[in-house]
Amino acid sequence: MTAADLHTLTGAYVLHALSDEERADFERHLADCEACAQESAELTATAARLGLAATVTPRPELREPVLRRITTVRQDAPREPVQSRAVRTAANRRRTLSRWALAACFAAAAALGGTAVWQHQRAQDAQELARQAEQSNDRIAAVLAAPDAKTGSAKLGGGAGGTVVVSKSEDRAVFIASGMAHPPQGKVYQLWFDDAGTMRSAGLMDTARSDQAVLLSGAVDGASGMGITVEPAGGSDQPTTDPVALMRFPA
Known part of the structure; x- marks a missing residue:
């Protein structure tokens, strides 16, 4: 060759x-x-x-x-x-x-023969939402494209799947959900960093989407994994329910 x-x-x-x-x-x-x-x-x-x-x-x-x-x-x-x-x-x-x-x-x-379905922003506040989405997509792309990006996957409840991508050089993590059931009315999925057993909030998922990529809020900062709980709309300071899923970060 x-x-x-x-x-x-x-x-x-x-x-x-x-x-x-x-x-x-x-x-x-x-x-x-x-x-x-x-x-x-x-x-x-x-x-x-x-x-x-x-x-x-x-x-x-x-x-x-x-x-x-x-x-x-x-x-x-x-x-x-x-x-x-x-x-x-x-x-x-x-x-x-x-x-x-x-x-x-x-x-x-x-x-x-595949078809891709892309979520579009609502007409209201479109310019601001588009700007925020572009910034988020850039940060997600930076993690996914990082030379040291490592990936781990797990099956979640109800036939859903989850993949976490972690980059040490970016000090960020991305969670990719597939087929997640919508949370109950008035509830939201909240993401958490697992800091040696202490849960640190890492942001909220979009309640309207079952397939999505979410940049975890904040630096990985040595966290060993992540968790997902169901919380009241707006999120909680600490988990109030048992985890829907727990995933260890790839070594």
């Missing part, structure tokens, strides 16, 4: 589509190629964001033609020098990540 071939394997590497030998070769290449390391981190974050989309399972008969076409279409090699790609700023990387995520959603929908 040539060096040029290795530059084209970022997507396959992120999707775990390489053989053991190819994966070993590519990981050795990552140690010396900042551009590929950066691109792999961004594609990993994109894959995590796509996990928030609501999808429709494609028909079984689509699998064979899609896999057949994959074997005949190869990713283009980079056309610009590696050095020039490696000097992009963090802000540009995050904007690129957002564009890739959106493009990937449409590509996935076209190729596999």
Whole structure:
């Protein structure tokens, strides 16, 4: 395998589509190629964001033609020098990540029949809400794209799933919920950092959404895990109910 071939394997590497030998070769290449390391981190974050989309399972008969076409279409090699790609700023990387995520959603929908459902802000106070959402998305993207980001997943009650992504360099954590039941009327899911058995508030979840990514409020600051409780609307200073879920942060 040539060096040029290795530059084209970022997507396959992120999707775990390489053989053991190819994966070993590519990981050795990552140690010396900042551009590929950066691109792999961004594609990993994109894959995590796509996990928030609501999808429709494609028909079984689509699998064979899609896999057949994959074997005949190869990713283009980079056309610009590696050095020039490696000097992009963090802000540009995050904007690129957002564009890739959106493009990937449409590509996935076209190729596999999936559909992505995105929550839109209400018309009232749209400008302020959009600004806050953009800032939150940037911070979430920074955690997901961090080179040292680590992920842990767990099954929650009622068939729901939860994934927590922690970055030591960012000192932040993101909780990704999938299929969570709506809390009772007048209640809200509240997130907590577990500081050696002492629970520290980490913000509230959106009661209207069963699938969402939430940036935990505040620094991780050595917390060993997180918990979720059902609290009165507006949240509580300390948990008032037994945890709906407890998750340890990945080591």
